[in-house]
Each structure stands twice: as structure tokens, then as C-alpha cells.
Amino acid sequence: MATRTIAIFGGGVAGLSAAHELAERSGHGVDFSIHVYEKRSHQLGGKARSIAVPHSARDGRDPLPGEHGFRFFPGFYRHLPDTMTRIPSEGTTVSDCLVVADRMEIARTGAEPIVISARFPHSLDDLRIDFEALFADSGLHLGEARFFAERLWQVLTSCQDRRLAEYEKITWWDFLGAGQRSKAYQNLLVSGLSRSLLANDPMYASVRTVGDTNIQLILGMVSPARPTDRLLNGPTSKVWIEPWRRHLEGLGVQFHLDTAALSFGIENGACTGVEVIEGVTHQTVVADAYVFALPVERMAKVLKQSEARPDAPLKADAILNGVMEVCGNVRWMNGIQFFLYRDVPITHGHLLFADTPWALTGISEAQFWSDEHLPACGDGTVGGILSLCISDWDAPGPLYGKPAKHCTRQQIAEEVWAQAKAAINVGGKVLLEDSNVHSHFLDPDLASHPDAEVSLTDAEPLFVNFIGSWAQRPPAVLPTRNLMLASDYVQTYTDVACMEAANEAARRAVNGVLALFGSTADPCELWPLHEPALLAPFRWHDQRRFDQGLPWDGHIL
The missing domain is CATH 3.50.50.60 (FAD/NAD(P)-binding domain)
Structure with missing residues (x-):
């Protein structure tokens, strides 16, 4: 052979x-x-890897686990979880290390958080009702929630050919009419899901990409048939990347670091x-x-x-x-971890900060981790991790009045902590306390620019699907x-x-x-994004209209 x-x-x-x-x-x-x-000379995993916090290990423990940004596995992921089912780990598989995060909290500066509803939309009216109830106390105008629901409905009921030929050429921002609507509409609906979770800048990314992705995220939130979100039950490299490497070496793969x-x-x-x-x-x-x-x-x-x-x-x-x-x-989306003496499980899932200047999103990680991980790290006193990502590096921060990319690393940490406190410590609650911070760790991919003392560069930005x-x-x-x-x-x-x-x-x-090479092995399986079967008649109708050169109308007949 x-x-x-x-x-x-x-x-x-x-x-x-x-x-x-x-x-x-x-x-x-x-x-x-x-x-x-x-x-890299010592580590695999790329952006997904854990990063050992320098000089943090004490008394034979592992270093504290930093990261480029938190890892999450939305319900629409199918390819990666399938591969993870074939990575053995301590008598089970890495896939079994995924745990469900069953909430998403939209934190707002000086206001109570917004609770996500959990009901599958069966019609445009259902979608309208969901969004009107969801954002009743958000500062949104009633017509804005309706308009957003209508736009989502348009993407949901459009055929694939229309999405590629028409929606690929329109930005998400323009499609949603963001420039003509309120700041709450822009923060919650336009930028909220698209920019904060997946670094899709709505002013540049296409309707085809952002619309499809946001629909997948929203369907995950409201569908009882699949989890909205999953996270690993420990540091990424320890529970996933390192077992993966060992398995691949067992299969004969050779690594050259x-x-x-x-x-x-x-x-x-x-x-x-x-x-x-x-x-x-x-x-x-x-x-x-x-x-x-x-x-x-x-x-x-x-x-x-x-x-x-x-x-x-x-x-x-x-x-x-x-x-x-x-x-x-490309755009920047980099993380910072605040290691806490006492865990603060703000919500059992992701935090989406709707109106922070730097478009923060985050997760209280320790609540999802197995008990053995944190006590074996650092000096043994860390009980929680608040992992936050920054998606907007060009907006000025409230403390220093500078964009994140023009701040020092210490200034970034202070700005992020201040923005997080302003959004979390509301209604008389004080969940984030300065005295509870053990230390912090900012993504080392951020380095000082050689031509400016406090300007930064990002060694690992994220690709964004610009229109066209x-x-x-x-x-x-x-x-x-x-x-x-x-x-x-x-x-x-x-x-x-x-x-x-x-x-x-x-x-x-x-x-x-x-x-x-003419291999007789079965090819790798590929799965299109989930499209609700209930809406297939609408997409079929739109396909006929598209083939005839007619615009979308949202009907069945």
C-alpha cells in the first residue's frame, strides 16, 4: 500500500x-x-489554547490558566463537537467535557439585566411577541422590536440564492436601519449578538453572514431540542488540546514545533x-x-x-x-481574565454587555469547571475567574478617554473592570468588588507598537466577512x-x-x-446550517420568486 x-x-x-x-x-x-x-515552540491549539500566566505557579501547582478569549460551543456547532466525540480523555471523550450554559444575561450600565425568553417562534407574530416582551424595559421603541423581528423573519424565509446574490452585498447595519434608530436598538439588537459574541462588525459584515449566524444563535436560545451554548468543564488546553495531541500522536501524527x-x-x-x-x-x-x-x-x-x-x-x-x-x-477580539478569591457566578451562561464602550462580553467560568482545576493552580487562593472579551478597540473608554488600542496594558485592565462593574453592580447589588480581585491576565497577543509607546498591535485578530x-x-x-x-x-x-x-x-x-490520492475511506461529513423545516414552504416560495426576478415578500403563496 x-x-x-x-x-x-x-x-x-x-x-x-x-x-x-x-x-x-x-x-x-x-x-x-x-x-x-x-x-510556537511549546504549545498547540492556536487561539483556543490556554496560556500559562507567567510567575503564577506556587508550591508545585500549575500556573493560572489565561486565554486569548473564552471558548464557547453554540448549539449550531456540529462539525467540531463530532470530532470531539472521537478524542479520548480519562475513560470518556472530550465531548463529555462540554457542559450546558442555559442562560444569557444582557447586562446594562445602571439598569437591571434583561432576561432571555425561551420559546420557539412559529410565525412572524410569534417573533414579534418574543422581542416585544424581551425588550419591554430596554429603552427600545416598540416599533423597533417589531422591525427587527421582521428583518429576522425576512432572512429566515429567504432562499439561499437570494441570501448570496442580494444579502451578501448589504451590511447588517444598513439592513437593520441602525443609523435611523435609537442607541438602545443599536446596542441591543444590531451590535449585541453580532459583534460581542463573534466579533462581526455590523457596519462591515454582510447580512448573509451575520443574519445567518444570529439566527442560529437565536434558534439555539429558543429551541428546546438543542442547547443554546456549551462550555468546557476546565481549562481549554488541559481538558481538550492536550488530550487531543496525545490521541493524535497515538495515531502516528508527528508534530514539529x-x-x-x-x-x-x-x-x-x-x-x-x-x-x-x-x-x-x-x-x-x-x-x-x-x-x-x-x-x-x-x-x-x-x-x-x-x-x-x-x-x-x-x-x-x-x-x-x-x-x-x-x-x-480582520478585527480585534481579545480577552482579559480577572482571577477572583471568591467565585462570583453572575449568571449560568454568557454575559453580553449591551452598552459598554468597549463592547464587552464575558463568562464566570469557575461555575462550569470541575472542582479539581482551580485549587491545583496558582497559589491555591483563586476561587473564580471572570473572563471578559473586548470587541471594540476604537471607542474611548470612560476612565482615560482613549481607545483600548491606545491604552497601556494596565489601563486596559482598569477600564475593563470599571466598565464591567458599572454594568453588573446595579440595583443595589455589589457583585464585583475590588477587594475580591486576586490578579488579572491580558492576552499576550497584544504587544506595544514599535512606533508608539502606548499603541498596541494584535498578533491574532479575527477574520470578519465583509460585504461581497x-x-x-x-x-x-x-x-x-x-x-x-x-x-x-x-x-x-x-x-x-x-x-x-x-x-x-x-x-x-x-x-x-x-x-x-484515490483513498477508499469515507469522506468527512459536512452539515449545512440548520434551517427550520417549519419555514421550508416560505423558502421554497421565495426561491420561485427569486428565479423570476421578484423581490422577497414573506408569503407562502
Whole structure:
């Protein structure tokens, strides 16, 4: 049986998913020798990894677990949870480490939080009633809640062809008429779900992407058939990434850390090799197929560095030019953890801060973790973790009057804590107390800019699907026959930058590898986003209207 060498560049969720799905399919007409190359010298997992807080370990304990940003697994995720069911961990699987978060609290500065309803909408009237009840005390005008429900209904009942041809070209902000409506409408409905949870900037992201994603999130909230949200029951690397690595090594996958891709070439329709730097040593990796599982900005850098080669890939495969066109479509979403002496389980789920200047979202993590984790970390006195993410880095903060990206790291911590307290400590309740803070940890991807003392850069921004970007984004399988892409910027059903999209893209890349070498293994399964069957007649009706060049009307007949 022939053995084919597969080189995977990037050890994040996409790269590990590609290695996993491919390793399980080795031996079906072809064997695969799988090598994963990761630029970090000691850790896999990419943005999903836990980050050891420097100098925090005491008396033989583990360091406190920091993170790029909290991990969550919405109910619409199918690809990644499926892979997790096949990662063994202490007699069970990593999938069994997912626990349900059954609430979402919308915190508001100086006002009581908003409670999410739990009822599936069966009609436009149902959707209107849900939103009118949900935001009755929110500062929204009644007509605004109705209008938002109508817009959601339009996306829900539109055919896929209309979403791609029309909604891909409209921003979520414009589609929802945000500029003509109240600040409460903008904060709660337009930016609330889209920007805070998935870093989709509504002023730039398309209706097709944000509308579909928000509908998935909302359907998860109101459907009794699936959980709205799930989280891991411990630090990400400890309960997921490290067991994953051990499992992959058991399947024969070889990891090469401290090794980064620099450039590659294409000749006669095939990739000929990838120049890498391992530590300080330059070498060329030669394989039968190559999977680039790099974030869009890093893939663009590799392509840029390849331009001077006589076999430059951008000249040989026009599809790759799309990477260069969309590589600037990124936004920051970085996390900070406040380690607390006493746990403060604010709500059993995510916190969406509706009106904080820096578009905060968060989670009280310790309530979801198994009891053994925190006592084994730090100095043994930490009892809780409030993990917060910042999505708006350009708005001035109330303390220093500066955008987050122009603050020092200490100023960011002070601003975030102040904004969180203003939204949580309301109605006479004081849940967040300065005296309860043990320490904090800000994402180390944020580094001081060399040209300005207090300006920051972000080493790992998130890709955002700007309007019209679908056609520019490449597929996982390229015209270059032995070159595949596996990352959250490629064309996928998931269509939003997240771990689910990374896993789906990896599956598509693996299917390309299987086809290339004639493997008889079953291809990786792919699932479109859930569309309520109850609304199928509406979508069918709209398809007929679209085919006839007619606008959406929301009817069945």
C-alpha cells in the first residue's frame, strides 16, 4: 500500500482537525504519514489554547490558566463537537467535557439585566411577541422590536440564492436601519449578538453572514431540542488540546514545533515544497500534499514572502489572490481574565454587555469547571475567574478617554473592570468588588507598537466577512492539485470566523486529499446550517420568486 506524506502548517483547531480526520482515514487504499508544523515552540491549539500566566505557579501547582478569549460551543456547532466525540480523555471523550450554559444575561450600565425568553417562534407574530416582551424595559421603541423581528423573519424565509446574490452585498447595519434608530436598538439588537459574541462588525459584515449566524444563535436560545451554548468543564488546553495531541500522536501524527512556514512555490500545477524556519535553521519541507491551516493574515504573509520566487504561487494559482484581497478584513477580539478569591457566578451562561464602550462580553467560568482545576493552580487562593472579551478597540473608554488600542496594558485592565462593574453592580447589588480581585491576565497577543509607546498591535485578530467577500474567499480545495486550505476564512457552510468554521474547512481539505490520492475511506461529513423545516414552504416560495426576478415578500403563496 502506497504511503503519502502530508504536511500541515498550523497547529490550531484547523490544523489539529485536519490531522485528526486524515489520520483516522489512513490505511484505506493509501497510508498517510502526517506532519504538523507549528510556529510556537511549546504549545498547540492556536487561539483556543490556554496560556500559562507567567510567575503564577506556587508550591508545585500549575500556573493560572489565561486565554486569548473564552471558548464557547453554540448549539449550531456540529462539525467540531463530532470530532470531539472521537478524542479520548480519562475513560470518556472530550465531548463529555462540554457542559450546558442555559442562560444569557444582557447586562446594562445602571439598569437591571434583561432576561432571555425561551420559546420557539412559529410565525412572524410569534417573533414579534418574543422581542416585544424581551425588550419591554430596554429603552427600545416598540416599533423597533417589531422591525427587527421582521428583518429576522425576512432572512429566515429567504432562499439561499437570494441570501448570496442580494444579502451578501448589504451590511447588517444598513439592513437593520441602525443609523435611523435609537442607541438602545443599536446596542441591543444590531451590535449585541453580532459583534460581542463573534466579533462581526455590523457596519462591515454582510447580512448573509451575520443574519445567518444570529439566527442560529437565536434558534439555539429558543429551541428546546438543542442547547443554546456549551462550555468546557476546565481549562481549554488541559481538558481538550492536550488530550487531543496525545490521541493524535497515538495515531502516528508527528508534530514539529517552533517551525514556521516562510514561502512556497508552484510548478506544473503542483506545490513543490515549503520553505520553513525551525528555530534558526532554514529548510525545505517536501511532501505529497500540503495543507495550510494558517489564519488569513499569516497566510497572506507567506504568499507575500513567496512573491520573489520564480515559482511564486500568486502567479500560478489565481484563486490564491483572494487571500490577499481579504487579508485586511480582520478585527480585534481579545480577552482579559480577572482571577477572583471568591467565585462570583453572575449568571449560568454568557454575559453580553449591551452598552459598554468597549463592547464587552464575558463568562464566570469557575461555575462550569470541575472542582479539581482551580485549587491545583496558582497559589491555591483563586476561587473564580471572570473572563471578559473586548470587541471594540476604537471607542474611548470612560476612565482615560482613549481607545483600548491606545491604552497601556494596565489601563486596559482598569477600564475593563470599571466598565464591567458599572454594568453588573446595579440595583443595589455589589457583585464585583475590588477587594475580591486576586490578579488579572491580558492576552499576550497584544504587544506595544514599535512606533508608539502606548499603541498596541494584535498578533491574532479575527477574520470578519465583509460585504461581497464570499466571492474573494478561496475554497478549501484549490486548482493547485496538492495544495489545500484549512482555516476559518475559506468558503464554508459555517461562514463566520470561529472554531466550527476551522473544523469544517479542515474536513473539506481532508476530503480533497482523499480524492487526490484515490483513498477508499469515507469522506468527512459536512452539515449545512440548520434551517427550520417549519419555514421550508416560505423558502421554497421565495426561491420561485427569486428565479423570476421578484423581490422577497414573506408569503407562502
